[in-house]
Amino acid sequence: MSFSRKFLVIGAALIVPTLLNAQTYPNKEDPRSNLKPGKDSAGVATKNMRLVSNTKKAEPFDTSGGLTFANSDLAFRDKYVYQGNFSGFSIWDVSDPAKPKLVSTVQCVTSQGDPTIIGNLLFISAEGGANRNDCAKGGVKDPKDHMAGVRIFDVSNPAQPRLVKNVQTCKGSHTHTALPHPKDKNILYIYVSGSGGARPNTEVAGCKEGTDAADETNSLFRLDVIKVDLRNPEKAEVVTGARIFTGLEPAPRAASRPARGGRGRAGGDTTTAPRPTGPRNCHDVTAYPAAKLLAGACGSYGLLVDVSNPEKPVRLDAKADTNFSLWHTAVFSNDGKKVVFTDEWGGGTSPMCQANSMMEMGGNTILSIDSKRKYKQHAYFKIPSVQTAEENCVSHNGGLIPVPGRDVMVQGWYQGGVSVMDFTDPANPKELAYFDRGAIDAPPQVDVPLAATQGGGRGGRRSTIGGSWGAYYWNGYIYSSEMDRGFDILELEPGDQLSKNEIEAAKLVRFVEYNPQSQPKIEWPAAFPVVRSYLDQLVRWNGLATDRTTAIASALDAAERQTGKPRRDALNALAKLVDRDVTGAKDPERVKAMSAAIKSLAKATR
Amino acid sequence: MPSRARIIFVTLAACAALFGPPSIAAAQHAGHKVAITVPAGAPYTVADVEFMQGMIAHHAQAIHMSRMAEKRGANPRVLRFAMKIDQSQIAEIRLMQEWLVHYGQAAPDTSSWRTMTMAGMLTEAQLAELDSATGVAFDRAFLRLMIQHHEGALQMVKDLFATNLAGQEIDVNVFANDVVSVQTAEIGVMRQMLSQLPPK
Numbered sequence: 030m031s032f033s034r035k036f037l038v039i040g041a042a043l044i045v046p047t048l049l050n051a052q053t054y055p056n057k058e059d060p061r062s063n064l065k066p067g068k069d070s071a072g073v074a075t076k077n078m079r080l081v082s083n084t085k086k087a088e089p090f091d092t093s094g095g096l097t098f099a100n101s102d103l104a105f106r107d108k109y110v111y112q113g114n115f116s117g118f119s120i121w122d123v124s125d126p127a128k129p130k131l132v133s134t135v136q137c138v139t140s141q142g143d144p145t146i147i148g149n150l151l152f153i154s155a156e157g158g159a160n161r162n163d164c165a166k167g168g169v170k171d172p173k174d175h176m177a178g179v180r181i182f183d184v185s186n187p188a189q190p191r192l193v194k195n196v197q198t199c200k201g202s203h204t205h206t207a208l209p210h211p212k213d214k215n216i217l218y219i220y221v222s223g224s225g226g227a228r229p230n231t232e233v234a235g236c237k238e239g240t241d242a243a244d245e246t247n248s249l250f251r252l253d254v255i256k257v258d259l260r261n262p263e264k265a266e267v268v269t270g271a272r273i274f275t276g277l278e279p280a281p282r283a284a285s286r287p288a289r290g291g292r293g294r295a296g297g298d299t300t301t302a303p304r305p306t307g308p309r310n311c312h313d314v315t316a317y318p319a320a321k322l323l324a325g326a327c328g329s330y331g332l333l334v335d336v337s338n339p340e341k342p343v344r345l346d347a348k349a350d351t352n353f354s355l356w357h358t359a360v361f362s363n364d365g366k367k368v369v370f371t372d373e374w375g376g377g378t379s380p381m382c383q384a385n386s387m388m389e390m391g392g393n394t395i396l397s398i399d400s401k402r403k404y405k406q407h408a409y410f411k412i413p414s415v416q417t418a419e420e421n422c423v424s425h426n427g428g429l430i431p432v433p434g435r436d437v438m439v440q441g442w443y444q445g446g447v448s449v450m451d452f453t454d455p456a457n458p459k460e461l462a463y464f465d466r467g468a469i470d471a472p473p474q475v476d477v478p479l480a481a482t483q484g485g486g487r488g489g490r491r492s493t494i495g496g497s498w499g500a501y502y503w504n505g506y507i508y509s510s511e512m513d514r515g516f517d518i519l520e521l522e523p524g525d526q527l528s529k530n531e532i533e534a535a536k537l538v539r540f541v542e543y544n545p546q547s548q549p550k551i552e553w554p555a556a557f558p559v560v561r562s563y564l565d566q567l568v569r570w571n572g573l574a575t576d577r578t579t580a581i582a583s584a585l586d587a588a589e590r591q592t593g594k595p596r597r598d599a600l601n602a603l604a605k606l607v608d609r610d611v612t613g614a615k616d617p618e619r620v621k622a623m624s625a626a627i628k629s630l631a632k633a634t635r
Numbered sequence: 636m637p638s639r640a641r642i643i644f645v646t647l648a649a650c651a652a653l654f655g656p657p658s659i660a661a662a663q664h665a666g667h668k669v670a671i672t673v674p675a676g677a678p679y680t681v682a683d684v685e686f687m688q689g690m691i692a693h694h695a696q697a698i699h700m701s702r703m704a705e706k707r708g709a710n711p712r713v714l715r716f717a718m719k720i721d722q723s724q725i726a727e728i729r730l731m732q733e734w735l736v737h738y739g740q741a742a743p744d745t746s747s748w749r750t751m752t753m754a755g756m757l758t759e760a761q762l763a764e765l766d767s768a769t770g771v772a773f774d775r776a777f778l779r780l781m782i783q784h785h786e787g788a789l790q791m792v793k794d795l796f797a798t799n800l801a802g803q804e805i806d807v808n809v810f811a812n813d814v815v816s817v818q819t820a821e822i823g824v825m826r827q828m829l830s831q832l833p834p835k
Contacts, residue, residue: 094737095737095805096809097806156812157809158796159678168653168678225796226793308819328816329823330823349823351827354719354723354824374723375726376817378809378810381723381726385722387718387719490733490736491736491737492729492730492733
């Protein structure tokens, strides 16, 4: 493919679809609008969700105002939840979700502290300028003390985590993503997303600034890839750079040809400079190892990358959208054919869910992946409530809820709360459930000017940055990291758009280890709630005639009352009947899926 | 080479205090001298204060530019983008003002762009040019000048991080990194829009 042709293709991807479905609310009548403010006494609105427990932050982190002690992301393993914080991390024992127990709190200045747990190793992202090799407070006085990259802790004794290695990277680590070696289970790759510029090579050898995306020696325009031998984590190091941005800038203008619309040099006309407009970093990438894919949320682009060989990733597609200024994070559907991208308009610290905030910005957008592995953009989704100017709010981190037959995800919206979205139909995403508290801070009083106070005294009210950093479903519960209020555990409750059977089926899916940015493939066990989930969906959406769904429900009940061979026979007989329902059903695919679930249940019956 | 707008907000003292002894710097803007005092043991430096003060003025001018879009007949995408800059940067101004007030530092208001000049900010002539353009001519001028303006913001962050001990206080650090992420991406978006405008 010639140079110019290549750019033509990429250019075509830039044309923004103008007829995307966009919501027309926010809705002031939403129960989440106008909740009473207060850190501990805020009003609460919930739908199809209940708060199981809220546990305050560990004592060393308990302060408000600013981000110094803000909680960040979560990772899950065994009975533990690992919660990052800008000043360290906490390990919670969640054996009893109603009473999570704090196992340990490690104080280690590490903004922003996003965690990944792999076996006994906890990986923590370090980006901030004040992070030190020795974890201590006080800032970096000597550049050789600066730690920006990924910290590795041994947490085999969760009561006493031990720092085993600081892996320095040229741009630090805003977030990171674990990617297992395709064959060797002892080898792990960590894709590092760093948002900073390249550090000076006096600080980290080999780091180099550059503006040419194709220059293999510059430290920008790449994701650093750390290779970890899980048996020797102290030897972890950066082995390569994933250069997935090359060619994302539009064709440079010929130097001799002046820019269209250039108006001389007054004040500096920068449009003629052949500077790249494509991203040089991702904010976050989500790997889906089962599909060998990675979705990159990278500045002004959402990328699709083939990671069959983690050391040599290949970009498949890139999507731009002028409404999305900061592609932030991604979640794949379980079949790997859709991706939800979020847009972190306002960076997470700003109130972007107010009545006048634009609905196409600061929310989600849903892309499908076609057979040629190219993206197509569909609708936007944003929580429909009106949040206040005191509530930092934008779509943020989340993951799938394993409801069979549907694409459902839960995510945090900072002070917009926790929200559950169904994106089965990418053109019509719907909200199924939510949990929201009022603002942490009361609105400022009127007529109190934000006057400057001279001198060096402390004081002055600062808005609290809080809310759900990320909310994830894991083994039956939703865990939400509240930046200020601590640690929330929630449970789904049935409603007309989410049935008891669907919730029970989701609860049957168990993962020992769960790192949301490295998405596991969901497989449902053979069980009655799984079959009934499909049946409930056929009833809810009129996918099959009512007399048939009623008959199938009765047959399932009858089969469940049996055991052993009679149950197996009953289920096999039912599956045969259901197979005949496929033709003529309004939703034949769902009927087929139900039949398959009945058959596997029969097979599993002994 | 594009000429950056001159910086007259000059730091006269390079010393700073990150958890160190107190430091005092005098910054000059529009003929006034404003002393910046950083108390001993403070987690930030003079350069952090100057950055936050200067970025308020910088943002305020971007908002002023963005608010021209509606009455100058900008196309819907440019108008929407201008609204976005308005809504984003007004929230960031509040964050910066609160940070400054919290640490007992002078917090410029949204009129400060008229008296403070930071990297990439428009000259009087450029402002007049923008304010007299309509339709596609406005779109073109707006995008070109806003790219220049955003590149100035990136330069301000670069200067901040190049200053010894600066850019470490966590809220400044996160905010400065956000400025880079967001404005780099927005420059990309603006270049895309610029390339798709109808020819003159």
